Amino acid sequence: MRSTPAVSVRPALFVLAALAALASCMKKDPDFCCSTQESCSRNGGPGVLTPCTDPERPFCDDDGQYGIGRTCIADPVSNPCETPAECTNPDRPVCLERHCVQCGASPDCDAASPVCDQGTHLCGSCEGNDDCALRAGTPRCLVSTGACVACLDGGDCAAAAAPVCDPGTHECRACRADTECASAVCDRDAGSCVAEASIIYLSPSGAAAGTCTRASPCSTFALGIAQVNATRNVIKAAPGMYTGQVVLDGVTVSIFADGATAQPSALNQSVVVVTNGADATIKGLTVTGAGGATNPVGVQCSPGAGGTPTLRLERSTVIANAGGGVSISNCEFALVNNVVAGNGGPLLSSVGVTIAQISAATGPLHDFSFNTVTSNVAVANTTTGVECVQIATPLAFANNIVYANQVAGTGTQVGGDADCSWSYSDIGPQSAAGMGNLNMDPLFVDVAGRNFHLMGTSPAKNVADPTANLPVDIDLESRPQGGRSDMGADEVLE
Secondary structure (H helix, E strand, O other): OOOOOOOOOHHHHHHHHHHHHHHHHHOOOOOEOEOOHHHHOHHHOOOOOEOOOOOOOOEEEOOOOOOOOOEEEOOOOOOEOOOHHHOOOOOOOEEEOOEEEOOOOHHHOOOOOOEEOOOOOOEEOOOOHHHOOOOOOOOEEEOOOOEEEOOOOHHHOOOOOOOEEOOOOOOEEOOOOHHHOOOOOEEOOOOEEOOHHHEEEEEEEEEOOOOOOOOOOEOOHHHHHOOOOOOOOEEEEOOEEEEOOEEEEOOEEEEEEEEEEEEOOOOOOOOEEEEOOOEEEEEEEEEEOOOOOOOOOOEEEOOOOOOOOEEEEEOOEEEOOOOEEEEEEOOEEEEEOOEEEOOEOOOOOOEEEEEEEEOOOOOOOOEEEOOEEEOOEOOOOOEEEEEEEEEOOOEEEEOOEEEOOEOOOOOEEEEEOOOEEEEOOEEEOOOOOOOOOEOOOOOEEEOOOOEEEEOOOOOOOOOOOOOOOOOEOOOOOEOOOOOOOOOOOOOOOO
């Protein structure tokens, strides 16, 4: 019988081992990565880009800078830690799971990159308002930048003093123009939008009767003043010419009138009359045209029978009124940022501004500052610019220009009661003593054309009281433009 030779199993075992080893080599290492062609081709590799897919280790350490080369790691600039004190890199201040990371939760992130990715522990962009809702001060998501911001529109701005969402910064701020308010009225001093329900609307082309609503404005100040009551006490006058007196008799009212001009409808009428305990604020109004044998003034404030009135006249122009510009008599007053020019006549005892019978200074009133009083005319031997009469309590005026009012003989620019003092003002050619005062031509742009803005070379530029803090000029341009504010109503733009 032929015997069958024994079969050796050793070669087969070697083959199986080799196949197993090959299979092991071909199995993909989950930590392997390469993100550049150079890294992927290193040591004869296949050259195939291999990104990291594990969200908790999304970065490829191609060069071994942070460990073993071509390995997926959590964060390329993190370092091990046991306590937060070891996380000295300000970009990775949080010690989480023994590693310094940028954030452990969204509150660790700032508003510019507000969301903490829980895989990478890096701060990133918001995708909606829910990502910002818990952030005090920045509860809205600006998707275009991925940042949390204070507001997206005015509806996000609840504070009365900051009702406008600035389109550049997306921060709530004070209103700066009527166009920023739904009611079309911005109280720039308060920075707030006036509620439409409080406003009486005027337009030169408006109705000759009615209740002066925004949809149907009235055509005269008289119609508007008739609507004033305790809750509806703001008048908004659209730009244009209004004919008829503005008589504020015992009412409390604020008039916003940028671009509006008031003139009387007959001779021997002052244009604006404040009397009988009225409390009136007038901003941006041009007052002109008072004339007649009685020499009426542009603006008159006096008690009548109903108590001491209050007048705040701001950013207004009082010009070409026969009897003088402004007459204050036994009246609380604040005259700021006004131009009073070209009033009076050569045969009249008129004055640009008369301040008389002031018994006591109270609060912030009795303020005469940052006004330009010029080109007013009067008979010889009188004060033509600003005259004080019967001042019981000393008054101090600052930061004005009272210059080139026409005088003759012994006439002066400022005068009368010595209890009115002047400082940081340009007064001349008849000068006045006082700290910081000048006696130099202020260099108006065009006196003949009634342009009383200052030239850039004006000596009144940058020389007002260094402590002055008035924020705007007659044109609502910011003060100061330089190191200090300019004297007078105009601030020269730098």
